[in-house]
Amino acid sequence: MDKINLLVVVTIISLFISLFLVFFLFTVKTKHKISNALFALFLLITAIDISEPLVNLLANGPSNLGMLRTTFAFLQIPVLYLYVLSVCYADFKLKPKYILHLLPFLIGNIILLPRFYTVDAAAKINFIINRKSMIELPLNHTLFHIQVVVYFTAIFMLLRKAKKLYLENYAGSSINSYKWLFQFTSVLTSFYLIVILKNVFKFSNYPHISEWIKIGILVFELFIICWYLYKALNNPGLFRNIDSKLKLVSDLILEEKNGEQLAVTEKEYHQDLLKLKQYMAEEKPFLNPSLTIQDVSKDLKVPVRDLSLLINHKLEQHFYDFVNSYRIERAMDILKDVTKSKVTILEILYEVGFNSKSSFNTAFKKHTGNTPTSYRKGLQNSNL
Template sequence: MGKIDLLVIVTIISLFISFFLAFFLITVKTKGRLSNCLFAFYLVITAIDTSDPLFNLMVNGPSNLGMLRSMFAFLQIPTFYLYVLSVCYSDFKLKPKYLLHLLPFVVVNVILIPRFYAVDVASKINFIKSYKSMIELQFNHILITVQLVVYIIAVFVALKKAKKLYLENNAGTNINSYKWLFQFAIVITIIYLIAILKNILKFSDYPYISEGIKIGLQISQLFIVCWYLFKALSNPALFRNVDSKLKLVKDLISEEKKIGPLGVSEKVYDEELLKLQEYMIAEKPFLNPSLTIQDISSDVKIPVRDLSLLINHKLEQHFYDFVNTYRIESAMGILKDATKSKVTVLEILYDVGFNSKSSFNTAFKKHTGFTPTDYRKAL
C-alpha cells in the first residue's frame, strides 16, 4: 500500500469520525447546545480543510471549489475561539458583532477573484504552478499566520479570565473541566504552530519538508478528533461555566478606588465576616458540590459584590479555596473519628462536598501537607 493510499484511507476515517461527531453534537439534547453547534461547525470546516488528498482524487486540476475549500482554514481558529467563549460563559450568545470574525475569510477570497476565481483553467494552473511569486498567496499565508497568533493569544486570555472568575465565584470541583479545556487548547495551539511552520517552508527552498509536515497534520487530525470524542463520551458534562457579567475582584477594587475609599468600613467587614463564618459552620453549605457565591449571598443577605470583596480581597482567598477549607476541615474531623475508621476516603470526599478524588487530594494536601490516606495513618 502506497503512501498516498494510506493518506486517503486516514483522511476518509478522519472525515467519517468528524462528521459523525458533528452530527452527534448537533442532535444531542443538552444545555450546552450552542457550544456543541460551534464545535460541530469547527469539526466540519477542519474536516473540509484537511480533505485535500480525497478531494484531489475526485477533482482533476485546480478549481474554484478547491481554492474555496482551502480558504476554509481562515474560519477554523475564529470558530474555536467562539467555542471557548461559549464553554466558559453560561450566558454566551451569538451577536452581530461576531460577524467581524468572517472578515479575513472574505478578504482572502475577494483578492483571489481577479487572477484565480474569474479566469480560465489554464490561467488557474499557471497561478498554482507559480504560487511562490503570487502576491495573493503570499498575502494569504502572512494573514493566516497573524490570525493564528492573535486568536491563540485571545483563547488563552479568555481561559485565564474565565478560570479566575470561576475560582472567585464557584466552589464546585468542576475546575478540572477548565484544566481539560486548557490542555485541549494547548494541543490545538501546537497543531497550528506546526501548520505555520509548514506554510513558511512551502515558500522556502524545502517545499518537500512542508509536504511531509502536511501528511503528519492529516494523521494527527484523526487522533485529536478521537481524543475529543473519548473525553466527550466519558464526561458529557464537561464544563460548569460562569456568567460573563461577573467582574474580577481586581476590577471591583479598581472601581471602588475611583469612587473613593472602599464603600464598606472595617467594622462592617468584621460583622459580615463573623456572620459568614457562623453561617458556614451552622448550615454547612459547603456540602453542596455546586455551591456558588450567589447561593451564599442569597442566604446570608450580603450582596454578591460585597461578599466577593470580603472573601477574595479581605481574606485573600478565592471563593473556591475558601469553601474547600471548610470541606477539608470537615473531612479531617471524619478521619480523626475512630468510630468512622471503616469509612473510605472516597466516601468521605463525597460526604464533604467534593465530587473528584484528584481535586480532594490536591486540596487536602494543600491544606494539611498530607494526602488523606497518609493523614489517617499518622493519627
Template sequence: MDKINVLIIVTGISLFISLFLAFFLLTVRTEYRLSNSLFAAFLIVNIMDISEPLVSLVTDGPSNLGMLRSTLAFLQIPAFYLYVMSVCYSDFRLKPKHILHLLPFLVVNMILLPRFYMVDAASKMDFIINRQSRIELQVTHILFHIQFVAYFVAVFVLLRKAKKLYRENYAGVNVNSYNWLFQFTSVLTALYLIVIIKNIFKFSDYPYISEWIKVGILVFQLFIICWYLFKALNHPGLFRNINSRLKLVSDIISEEKNSEAQTVSESELNEELIKLKKYMVEEKPFLDPSLTIQNVSDSTQIPVRDLSLLINHQLGQHFFDFINTYRIEEAKVILKDPAKKKVTVLEILYEVGFNSKSSFNTAFKKYTDLTPTLYRKQLLSSDL
C-alpha cells in the same frame, strides 16, 4: 506503502471520526446545544480543509470550489474561539457583531478574485504552479499567521479570566473543565504551529517536505479528535459555564478607587466576616458540591459584591479555596473519628461536598501535605 497512499488512508480515517463526532454533537440532547453546534462547525470546516487528498482523486486541476474550500481554513480558529466563549459563559449568544469573525475569510477571497476566481482554467493552473511568486498567496499565508496568533492569544486570555472568575464565585469542582480546555487549546496551538512550518516549506525550495509534514498533521489531528471524542463520551457533564456579567475582584477594587462611592468600613467588614464564619460553621453550606457565592449571599444577606471583596480580597482567598478549606476541615474530623474508621475515603469526599476523588486528593494535600489515606494511617499509627 508510499506517501500518497498513507495520506489518503489517514485522511479517510480522520474524516470518518470527525463526521461521527460532528453528528454526535449536533444530535445529542443537552442544554449546551450552542457549544456543541459551534464545535461541530469547527469540525465541519476542518473536514473540508483536510479533505484535499481525497478531492484531488476526483478532480482535474484547480477550481473555484477547490480554492474556496482551502480558504475555509480562515473560519476554523474563529469557530474555535466562539466555541470557547460559549463554554466559558452561560449567557453567551451569537450576535450580529460576531459576523466580523468572517472578515479574514472574506478579505482573502476578495484578494484572490481578480487573478484566480475570475480567470479560465489554464490561468488557474498557471497561478497554482507559480504559487511561490504569487503575491496573493503570500499575503493569504501572512494573514493566516496573524489570525492564528491573534485568536489563540485571545483564547488563552479568555480562559485565564474565566478560570479566575470561576474560582472567585463558585465552589464546584468543574474548574477542572477549564484546565482541560486549556490543555486542549495548547495542543491545538501546537498543531497550528506545525501547519505554519508546513506553509513555510511550501513556499521554500523544499516543497516536498511540506507534503510529509501534512501526513504528520493529519495523524496529530486524528489524535486530537479522538481525545475530544473520548472526553465528550465519558464526561458529558464536564463543562459548566459562568455568568459573563461577573467581574473580577481586581476590577471591582479598581472601579471603587476611581469612583466616589463610599467604601465599606473596617467595622462593617469585621461584622460581615463574623456573620459569614458563623454561617459556615453552623449551616455547613460547603457540603453542597454546587455551592456558589450567590447562594451564600442569599443566605447571609451579604451582597455578592461585598462578599466577593471580603473573601477574595480581605481574606486573600478565592471563594473556591475558601469553601474547600471548610470541606477539608470537615473531612479531617471524619477521618479522626474512631467510630467512622470503616467509612471509605470515597464516601467521605462525597459527604463533605466533593464529587471527584482527584480534586479531593489535590485539595487535601494542598492543606495538609498528605493524601487522605496517608493522613488516616498517620492518625492510626499515632494512636497505637
C-alpha cells in the same frame, strides 16, 4: 505504500471519525446545544480542510470551489474561539457582532478575486504553477498565521479570566474541566504551529518537506480527534457555570479606587466577616457541592460584590479555596473519628461537599500537606 496512498488512507479515517463526532454532537440530547453545534461546525470545517488529498484525486485541475475549500481554514479558529466562549459562560448567546469573525475569510477570498476566481481555467493553472511569485497566496498564509497568533492568545486570555472568575465565585468541581480545556487548547496550539511550519516550507526551496509535514499533520489531527471523542463521551457536561456579567475582584478594587462604587468601611467588613464565619459554622453551606458566592450572598443578605471583596481580597483567598478549607476541616474531623474508621475516602469526599476524587485529593494535600489516605494512616499509626 507510497506517500499519496498513505495520505488518502489517513484522510479517509480522519474524515470518518470527524463526521461521526459531528453526528454525535448534533444528535446527543443536551441543554448545551449551541456549544455542541459550534464544536460540530469546527470539526466540519476541519474535515473540509483535511479533505485536500481526496479532492485532488477527483479534480481535473484548480477550481473556484477547490480554492474556496482552502480558505475555509480562516473559519476554523474563530469558530473554536466562540466554542470556548460558549463553554466558559452559562449565558452565552450568538450575537450579530460575531459576524466580524468572518472578516479574515472574506479578506482572504477578496484578495483572490482578480487573478483567480474571475479568470479562466488556463489562467488558474498558471496561477498555481507560479504560486511562489503570486503575492495572493503568501499574503493569505501570512494573514492566517497572524490570525492563529491573535486568536489563540485571545483563547488563553479567555480561559485565564474564566478560571479566575470561577475560583472567585464558585466552589464546585468544574475546575477540573478548565484543566482539560486548557490542555486541549495547548494541543491545538501545537498543531497550528506545525501547520505554520508546513506553510513556511511550502514557499521555500524545500517544498517536499512541507508534503511530509502534511502527512504528520493528518496523523496528529486524527489523534486529536480521537482524544476529543474519548473526552466528549466521558465528560458530556464539561462546565458551563459562569455568568459573564461577573467582574474580577481586581476590577472591583479598581472601581473602588476610582470612586465608581462606594467603598465598604473596615467596620462593615469586620461585621460581614463575623456573620460569614458564623453562617459557615452553623449552616454548613459548604456541604452543597455546587455552592456559589451568589447562594451565600442571598442567605447572608450581603451584596455579591461586597462578599467577593471580603473573601477574595480581604481574606486573600479565592472563594473556591475558602469553601474547600471548611470541607477539608470537616473531612479531617471524620478521619479522626475512630467510630468512622470503616468509612471510605470516597464516601467522605461526597459527604463533605466534593463530587470529584481528584479535586478532593488536591484540596486536601494543599490544606494538610498529605493525601487523605496518608493522613488516615498517620492517625492510625499514632494511635497504636
